[in-house]
Amino acid sequence: MSPSSPDLAFKTLVRALVERVGGLDAAAACTRVRRAQLSNYQSLNVDDAFVPVDVIWRLERIAGEPLITQELANRAGYTIVAVEPIAEGELAALLAKVGAESGHVFSAFAEAMADDGQVNAQERGEIARELQDLIRAASRALGHLQAPLAPVPAQVEQA
Numbered sequence: 001m002s003p004s005s006p007d008l009a010f011k012t013l014v015r016a017l018v019e020r021v022g023g024l025d026a027a028a029a030c031t032r033v034r035r036a037q038l039s040n041y042q043s044l045n046v047d048d049a050f051v052p053v054d055v056i057w058r059l060e061r062i063a064g065e066p067l068i069t070q071e072l073a074n075r076a077g078y079t080i081v082a083v084e085p086i087a088e089g090e091l092a093a094l095l096a097k098v099g100a101e102s103g104h105v106f107s108a109f110a111e112a113m114a115d116d117g118q119v120n121a122q123e124r125g126e127i128a129r130e131l132q133d134l135i136r137a138a139s140r141a142l143g144h145l146q147a148p149l150a151p152v153p154a155q156v157e158q159a
């Protein structure tokens with residue numbers, strides 16, 4: 001396999017993922033795949049063995065980080081963002097944060113355009129950072145809205 005091969009990134013990410021869950025033996029213990037096959041998935045010398053999606057899912061879940069899923073999303077032109085549920089009653093504050101972050105994006109763009117009508121590389125970076133903050137704020141609000149509601153405790157009648 002040549003170093004320029006796009007497959008190299010996947011092999012490297014599998015190695016990192018296996019290390020994060022504790023090595024080949026630990027990864028084999030928590031998946032349906034044996035140690036030798038996991039070794040093939042991360043080996044640069046075995047160019048026809050790639051980790052199945054269910055194994056990726058389980059390893060990423062245990063590692064707590066979607067290393068391979070993020071790479072797949074990046075290659076498809078997407079970004080993944082963790083959706084985190086929040087405490088009840090925080091929605092108004094979260095939506096206010098979304099509005100504020102949106103304003104920061106537009107402010108960064110306006111500043112970039114103000115001097116020369118162009119957006120240079122440094123200004124693109126600043127706008128991108130503001131967009132990242134907006135995405136995080138919106139994702140937190142979305143997580144709140146998508147989180148399952150906690151069950152209401154049953155009231156016990158006293159005689």
